[in-house]
Amino acid sequence: MKNLVRKNILNLTPYIAGKPIEETKRELGLKEVIKLASNENPLGVSPLAIAAIKKNLSAVNRYPDIQGFCLKKKLARVLNLKSTNILLGNGSDEIIDILIKTFVQEDENIITADITFLEYEIIAQVNGRRVIRVPLKYFKYDLAAMKKKIDKKTKLIFIANPNNPTGTYVTKWELQDFLRDLPESVLVVLDEAYDTFIDVDDFPNSLGLIKDNKNILVLKTFSKAYGLAGLRIGYALGEPELITYAERARQPFNVNSLAQAAAIAALDDKKFLQKTRRTILEGKEYLYDQLNKLAVAYVPSVANFILLDAGKDSILAFKEMLKYGVITRDMKQYGLKNFIRVTIGTKKENERFIKIFKKVIGCR
Amino acid sequence: MKNLVRKNILNLTPYIAGKPIEETKRELGLKEVIKLASNENPLGVSPLAIAAIKKNLSAVNRYPDIQGFCLKKKLARVLNLKSTNILLGNGSDEIIDILIKTFVQEDENIITADITFLEYEIIAQVNGRRVIRVPLKYFKYDLAAMKKKIDKKTKLIFIANPNNPTGTYVTKWELQDFLRDLPESVLVVLDEAYDTFIDVDDFPNSLGLIKDNKNILVLKTFSKAYGLAGLRIGYALGEPELITYAERARQPFNVNSLAQAAAIAALDDKKFLQKTRRTILEGKEYLYDQLNKLAVAYVPSVANFILLDAGKDSILAFKEMLKYGVITRDMKQYGLKNFIRVTIGTKKENERFIKIFKKVIGCR
Numbered sequence: 001m002k003n004l005v006r007k008n009i010l011n012l013t014p015y016i017a018g019k020p021i022e023e024t025k026r027e028l029g030l031k032e033v034i035k036l037a038s039n040e041n042p043l044g045v046s047p048l049a050i051a052a053i054k055k056n057l058s059a060v061n062r063y064p065d066i067q068g069f070c071l072k073k074k075l076a077r078v079l080n081l082k083s084t085n086i087l088l089g090n091g092s093d094e095i096i097d098i099l100i101k102t103f104v105q106e107d108e109n110i111i112t113a114d115i116t117f118l119e120y121e122i123i124a125q126v127n128g129r130r131v132i133r134v135p136l137k138y139f140k141y142d143l144a145a146m147k148k149k150i151d152k153k154t155k156l157i158f159i160a161n162p163n164n165p166t167g168t169y170v171t172k173w174e175l176q177d178f179l180r181d182l183p184e185s186v187l188v189v190l191d192e193a194y195d196t197f198i199d200v201d202d203f204p205n206s207l208g209l210i211k212d213n214k215n216i217l218v219l220k221t222f223s224k225a226y227g228l229a230g231l232r233i234g235y236a237l238g239e240p241e242l243i244t245y246a247e248r249a250r251q252p253f254n255v256n257s258l259a260q261a262a263a264i265a266a267l268d269d270k271k272f273l274q275k276t277r278r279t280i281l282e283g284k285e286y287l288y289d290q291l292n293k294l295a296v297a298y299v300p301s302v303a304n305f306i307l308l309d310a311g312k313d314s315i316l317a318f319k320e321m322l323k324y325g326v327i328t329r330d331m332k333q334y335g336l337k338n339f340i341r342v343t344i345g346t347k348k349e350n351e352r353f354i355k356i357f358k359k360v361i362g363c364r
Numbered sequence: 365m366k367n368l369v370r371k372n373i374l375n376l377t378p379y380i381a382g383k384p385i386e387e388t389k390r391e392l393g394l395k396e397v398i399k400l401a402s403n404e405n406p407l408g409v410s411p412l413a414i415a416a417i418k419k420n421l422s423a424v425n426r427y428p429d430i431q432g433f434c435l436k437k438k439l440a441r442v443l444n445l446k447s448t449n450i451l452l453g454n455g456s457d458e459i460i461d462i463l464i465k466t467f468v469q470e471d472e473n474i475i476t477a478d479i480t481f482l483e484y485e486i487i488a489q490v491n492g493r494r495v496i497r498v499p500l501k502y503f504k505y506d507l508a509a510m511k512k513k514i515d516k517k518t519k520l521i522f523i524a525n526p527n528n529p530t531g532t533y534v535t536k537w538e539l540q541d542f543l544r545d546l547p548e549s550v551l552v553v554l555d556e557a558y559d560t561f562i563d564v565d566d567f568p569n570s571l572g573l574i575k576d577n578k579n580i581l582v583l584k585t586f587s588k589a590y591g592l593a594g595l596r597i598g599y600a601l602g603e604p605e606l607i608t609y610a611e612r613a614r615q616p617f618n619v620n621s622l623a624q625a626a627a628i629a630a631l632d633d634k635k636f637l638q639k640t641r642r643t644i645l646e647g648k649e650y651l652y653d654q655l656n657k658l659a660v661a662y663v664p665s666v667a668n669f670i671l672l673d674a675g676k677d678s679i680l681a682f683k684e685m686l687k688y689g690v691i692t693r694d695m696k697q698y699g700l701k702n703f704i705r706v707t708i709g710t711k712k713e714n715e716r717f718i719k720i721f722k723k724v725i726g727c728r
Contacts (some may be wrong), residue, residue, distance in 0.1 A: 005609045005610075010609075020426070044422060045423075061591035062384070063587070064593075091613045102370065223427070229426060229427045230420075230426050230620060231620050248374075251455070
């Protein structure tokens with residue numbers, strides 16, 4: 001039946017997700033498992049979001065609001081934009097799909113980095129679109145090299161900022177240089193899934209850029225700092241005209257009604273967000289400290305995860321930690337042979353990670 | 365910026381959804397509004413599903429199970445199939461998208477009816493694929509005419525059974541004739557979103573067909589009888605090899621975790637499902653009776669909605685009923701000028717509908 005399938009589908013390497021807690025318990029017969037593999041919020045779910053979900057439970061027999069009317073209105077107020085600047089998606093994954101479908105013709109190409117969020121390339125391949133992958137430089141997006149790769153057929157450029165899995169970022173000055181004299185036929189997508197954790201001054205002001213530059217789209221998500229990964233909700237921000245076109249490629253009921261309600265409430269939960277940010281920043285300091293003491297090389301991160309050199313085969317390190325009930329992410333699919341990526345967790349989780357990591361690398 | 369957009373996106377007519385209750389209240393200043401527009405379950409949500417959602421709430425900071433492991437296992441048991449026969453989607457809408465992406469090449473075509481579920485054509489257009497629409501015959505899929513339209517470039521055939529918005533169905537004999545000597549290069553998709561409401565003996569046994577015929581896929585949904593439209597979950601059933609290919613085009617976290625938990629519980633709630641079925645069948649008898657008395661023409665339906673001749677312009681009839689707080693569906697987008705579609709509701713809702721419908725058509 002293989003002959004019935006499109007070649008681009010047969011050829012692609014599917015996404016490998018972080019191993020789930022329940023699955024790990026089941027397979028290894030473990031009782032205590034911590035997951036530091038998918039950059040989720042270690043504090044759980046915002047209490048306000050939980051309350052909002054409960055309040056909306058009895059209406060899940062009804063289709064979701066096709067427009068996301070209330071959520072867009074809320075987001076517009078919070079971000080000081082208009083509802084017409086916003087496109088909602090079933091996670092950022094779906095937004096990537098929508099943007100490719102809306103804008104990239106059959107013979108056009110997409111540029112991104114070689115070591116970055118895997119879904120840009122996978123979703124492009126599913127849609128039969130060509131991706132040009134430009135190598136990172138010192139673990140960072142090499143915008144100058146990417147700019148040189150732009151040709152007449154380039155339509156979309158995906159920049160994960162901060163980048164996943166490296167945690168590095170492009171500065172506002174680097175982005176400014178990159179955007180200068182860019183062809184008007186190119187759309188730049190800044191994927192800011194991890195924006196809440198930024199603690200540097202030279203990070204680009206992307207919302208300001210949208211107002212000045214019609215060819216920029218910004219992706220945000222409720223899956224990380226807002227603790228709603230399980231509900232699937234992300235969004236794109238951009239010029240209303242661009243958003244209107246993308247809306248045409250969106251499926252009407254793509255964002256479920258509980259996600260809409262939870263997201264509205266999560267935006268109000270400043271306390272939860274602040275506590276999340278503090279937990280991540282403090283945890284990062286702790287992990288840096290410990291890794292420094294162990295003389296383990298890592299990439300300084302502005303996100304809620306750290307890419308580090310395990311000093312041995314990535315999958316081996318991952319599996320050894322897994323035996324002790326600590327789920328990290330091996331970096332084989334990203335082409336980083338000896339690295340693992342660890343999500344910054346709660347204080348207790350970070351301590352547990354360090355304890356087990358020491359065993360795995362043979363230190364004490 | 366229009367020149368940045370793909371032509372197929374610019375040319376398409378977006379889906380128009382049933383008007384939401386809250387929006388209607390807001391716009392018309394009404395307190396009591398009933399929605400009989402989107403074929404939702406009028407009894408609300410299964411209590412078991414609600415309990416399951418509550419139980420899983422505190423883990424929505426985690427990504428959903430990428431495989432839908434537990435739900436597939438449950439479905440396999442209920443349907444007497446294997447987990448490998450099942451593809452899960454963010455509603456059937458997404459399944460349609462996945463099937464087109466997986467199987468339909470750029471130059472291939474899709475066949476369906478002219479008056480049927482609108483998303484087949486819309487999603488095909490979004491993906492830049494050509495759709496051949498074959499006219500219904502006496503409000504029914506004309507399988508013989510559709511078969512004649514199959515050419516070397518035909519890859520997918522969508523058959524909504526029962527059909528939406530007509531409520532008609534193709535019999536097992538008609539389907540048997542249709543499937544006989546079909547080219548092996550063609551995949552037939554039977555969309556059985558409304559299967560729970562079937563009360564006839566000659567409806568096709570699609571699960572049996574899957575076992576015998578590798579080129580059939582069956583779509584099912586939790587949005588109708590199972591009362592989970594707001595959570596977005598549908599699935600496809602088919603030969604494991606076909607499903608494996610389609611899995612490659614699926615986004616990893618497409619089905620949210622609360623939908624997975626709710627669906628598992630809803631499958632266990634036989635009481636809710638039976639009550640739903642009884643409500644629809646009794647409501648249908650009542651509505652038939654009343655419409656007969658009014659000498660209003662309608663299409664006999666095996667689903668949970670009735671297509672009827674309003675005797676005046678579809679949008680006018682829809683709007684007049686709306687003023688009284690009764691939301692039906694105008695059929696303009698389907699090309700049925702004088703028809704409206706009404707979802708069978710609770711006893712009280714059906715009575716209210718008839719009362720208002722009488723006013724609108726000038727009877728008493």
